[in-house]
Amino acid sequence: MTESESATVDLEIIVQGAQEGKKLELRLWLRMLSTTKLVSQEIRRRLRNEFGATLPQFDLMAQLYRERDGLRLGELSKRTMVTNGNVTGLVERLETDGLVLRVTPDGDRRVTVAKLTEKGMVLFGAMATAHEGWLRDMMADVDPAIVTELWQDIGAVKSSVSNHLSGSDFD
Amino acid sequence: MTESESATVDLEIIVQGAQEGKKLELRLWLRMLSTTKLVSQEIRRRLRNEFGATLPQFDLMAQLYRERDGLRLGELSKRTMVTNGNVTGLVERLETDGLVLRVTPDGDRRVTVAKLTEKGMVLFGAMATAHEGWLRDMMADVDPAIVTELWQDIGAVKSSVSNHLSGSDFD
DNA sequence: GCCAAACCTTTGACATTTCAAATATCGTTC
């Protein structure tokens, strides 16, 4: 009986105005965070049980799956939002499992390009199909119109956040 | 420095590419995930720079701050969505820093209760104030009405997900 | 009272995560 009374909250906002509104962003953030954790844990559990893979591995392979020619590790780092050093270890383990291949192009020896192997493509194909189904199942009770609306509005949040980051944007 | 203005990480576009056949739920999930990562990284960076604390430590202390009598480790684990073994280490490090105290009650020697110290309460108070401000700033461009709407709709998502978990409750 | 089941926490093996420092290579400049 903790958070089923959103009507009460709305009333408070209307009545008290800016007072209560100050904590709106905090409450949204906490709810986003807990929901994301919940979904992540469920996906992690299923990836592990059904495919013996981890979520970061899945994310990384997803990037390589759409770029059949492979990606440089730095590019992988940006796309997965994972640090460089982390990508190194992830690719290393995936290579050990025969899912990914590392190549250094002739043109630039600083670069390492990671590519999915045939085995990696087959495995990821199966995981991706399952993954999409899991999400549909988990969100089955949400009105599709709401899903679309959420997608748009969260885009607005992301945009606002991107414009207010502290790191490296004051010239 | 060709990227001084494009430092914005728009994972979405890169990841999604042409978003043809992608299901709605999958797209929402990818956007939620990338947005949450973005905010988390920003909060992590600021906690580190301004308070020398980590995000998991902040989360754990937040729970103890609201329960001045302390919480059992299992309860902390549930509330922070962190595994038991992980809580053990987190509390251990916080105790080393003098922010948290561990007590075993007389009634049940299986139990360990963690409590914020005076030092811990002072530190958390400062962090919480800053934390709330950071979120307000980051979401400053989002219409408050949208924030409220998002809070409600994400609640619906969370509720749906909770009802479709494989792990523990189908009955 | 005893024993088995249930409960709470810790431990151990690994994987992931960040940051900073180190390495290696490339391009340009002089």
Next chain:
DNA sequence: GAACGATATTTGAAATGTCAAAGGTTTGGC
């Protein structure tokens, strides 16, 4: 063509994360 700054990746230390197994401690049935 040697040196310097920029670029790309790796490494290392410390923290966080999962899971499964192992420790102690109750608790309940007999």
